Amino acid sequence: MPNTLLTPNRPVGIVGYGSYVPRYRIAAREIARVWAGSKGGLPVKEKAVPGLDEDVITMSIEAARNAMLRAQIEPAQLRAVWVGSESHPYAVKPTSTVVAEAIGAVPHIQAGDWEFACKAGTEAMVAAMGFVGSGMADYALAIGMDTAQGKPGDALEYTAAAGGAAFIIGPAENALATLNASYSYVTDTPDFWRREYQKYPEHGVRFTGEPAYFQHITSSSKTLMAELGTTAKDYQWAVFHQPNTKFPQRAAQMLGFTPEQIAPGLLVPVIGNTYSGASIIGLTAILDIAKPGDRILLASFGSGAGSDAFDITVTDKITLRAGLARKTQEYIARRTEIDYATYARYRDKITMK
């Protein structure tokens, strides 16, 4: 097999990162109260719900501002603003141009919206690695953000949440964490989809686990580690796409990672599945507490299906920069619980005309 790792010509890394989680939470037991009585286990404790005036554009702007605070660069130094999401507010009109305008990065930029179910954000990160790693650009902003919706009463309604993260990719010498290599594993797998004009997605129920999530996320991680000659023991931390609590726990176990290694990045029990944001907001929570020299494995998953795995090493610049913007756990601690009726209003589930 040829070398399938993606490694840039010029070493690159994360120069700044930022996250965002909206204020409102709905408990999974409150959703169960409305639709299922009290039967059965719940996939998460609660999930984050955006306010009436929030969408992927406003949430991306806040995460991007946090990333800029940590990167300590001028907005004009950015040469790309890329936003990955499956809930872009417009069918036609880029999210990325509004975000770029709001942070002052226009007009000398590439801008575009990325789509690949839950891995649109890491796809943008890989592109940014290439864009910076080739020397064409010094800095690129890659965002993964979602305001995911589940059909009322459907299994996905318990977890479909809002949140995400932004990363400024730049030269390794200015990075708080280097992106050493990435590897992506992609096949055509119909585990989850949403047709145009449909408000809620469909899924292949039992098809979502083994052939989709586990096959892709363990293949990407195993290949990355095999080609780098690493094992789970070489990493301080690992973070996986987290559609519920059990999937990432089991993927970690299959790959040889301990519960301690995934603990700081496992946010799904308290914020839900933030789709394009899910694995990377976990990465921000890890970076918030990481020490120089810590090695991190990140693996996203997007239905359809694919997984991007990254090998990351934290540098000594983390010490100064982690504290320059709001930490992910601070957003999680900012919490107001709402009932199903308020949630239905906030998520536009009540038809007014």
Place this chain on the structure above:
Amino acid sequence: MEIPRHWRLKQQRYGLVGEVCPHCDYKIFPPRDVCPNCGDEAKTLYTFSGKGEVFSFTTIYEAPTGFDHAAPYTVAIVKLDEGPMVTAQLTDLGDQPIEIGMPVEMVTRKMRNDGDERGVIVYGYKFRPAVVAA
């Protein structure tokens, strides 16, 4: 349709971009190109920190067209740390009571649709209770 107006005001609305007087350093918002303090020309762009405090507030129950989906909501006069007063909607209040002097911070949020749900989405500044570090 007010698309040209939304487009013209986007910098000021998205990022709280005003002006600073090059003669007396007075900070100006909204931008008006003339310093209200010394009367000289002031066209230097200045991005406000977004930090301020509630100076006065009122809750709107009967909202004007375009804002009705968000009612009831609270509008405040916010005194920015740099000096100017700005009128804006408060957001992310949760169940938190509002008080005069409460520290707030700027966020960029959806204001309304231009026209109906087929129109362009208008984004702009609002203020929320300052998130206290854990």
